[in-house]
Amino acid sequence: MTDFGAAISTAFALVAHLDRDLSEVVLLSLKVSISAVLIASVIGLPIGAALALFRFPGRTIFIVVLNAFMGLPPVVIGLIVYLLLSRAGPFGVFGLLFTPTAMIIAQVLLITPLIAALARQVMETLWLEYEEQLRSLGTTPLRALGALLWDGRFSLMTAVLAGFGRAIAEVGAVMIVGGNIDHVTRVMTTSIALEVSKGNLALALGLGIILVVLSVLVNGMVYFLRGNQRQGGTL
């Protein structure tokens, strides 16, 4: 398997040269996925917390659907967003198709259910712990929701990171709504797909290695921040 050896040296060569094309692709990948994660967290975390705290009709169905949506195939999301943003679709007038914005929209739809569902699980455990205490203090449900989100912020990072992992690794949705346009919507995963289709397997795997390292770095950074905060004793 000479391809593996070649891939590793290719990855090193790519990083060593740090050519403009590569850094452009890496930066766009990070930009799109981090934007998507931030937006999805603002939407998904409160939804997850609300599902853990409040009882309302249809709640079980909502949770089941949410859990099922964690596994939505990215191509399906891509197709739906394409149909919505296409000039022939309802939001065509905005001309968003084949832009990074379209890619962010697709990724937000893709990872919001994941973040919300994981947040619900974290919040449910916390709520079991704190419910009596908060009730005895006469805290309003809305204040309790805020308190729990703040209290569980470190555990919630896992949900957010899971969302980031899914966003940065997916290729199906960004390929359809981004179009893999050079210098405009080409990201790590679509570059890898392109190199595979040219038969440049070593280069494709080299890019893959960089993607994995990037993912490890982001996760490591969050883990480090989390550790520091805990020692700082803000809780």
Added chain:
Amino acid sequence: MNTKIIRVGFLAVALALSLFAQTARAETPFIIVASTSSTQNSGLFDFLLPKFQRQSGIDVRVLAVGTGQAVRLARNGDADILFVHHKPSEEKFVADGFGVARFDVMYNEFVIVGPARDPAAIAGTVSAAAALNLIAGAEAPFVSRGDDSGTHKREISLWQQAGIDIAGLTSNWYRETGSGMGATLNIAAAMEAYTLADSGTWLNFHNRQGLKILLRGDPLLFNQYGVILVNKATHPHVKSILGQRFVDWLLSPAGQDAINSFAIGGERAFTANAPADIVLPSKEQSE
């Protein structure tokens, strides 16, 4: 504590918007070209587009998909230019009112590639139909694109010429990948199977393993590329002025010479063949 949450949420949205803002900076004028993976994977666009960009100041954003998908994108108005290789679909596109006019731009050829040991013994055959008959007779593995691309459409018509009903096949030597040319070549290489490839993608394909060209030169394997400006009357947002400049350039001597000078490993990949009567007025324009 609620205020803290709100503050964090606000910060997150602000950060996301600031990331957005950078991508929404003032852009140079651009057009979107729906094309086939062969023009992209061969490296032709990487060679041509910078030349056009320098001369015109217009960025060309390429969507490299199969011909079938490219036509659908252009029908929906999601591209300004259609640049593909299946004349019947292109003519229908214009006839249906989606395109202004269709022009020949360049050609190359399709080739039948397969394992060097050639189990169906097609090497030396002159006719593509005869070669396909040999493959079917030997039940040697053949991988089809199966993705409604220009190459797939051509392959289906070749099977028809050979008198073989592939839709009715029950044996498993004929397999559809449902993927692009490159992915299909990767699979053919791994399976030691035959396949039909466009010569542009083939020339620039690096994972050939044991595959080689076994048949070429049959007139039925002629591969014509055409360009069409999407019709502003059907899709009012189409950038017809910028798009027309790209079409004019492709058909002009400058564009045609650029196409002819593109080579892969010393071999010319596409031969320009825009109609001469189109070339003349464009030449005046460029001067």
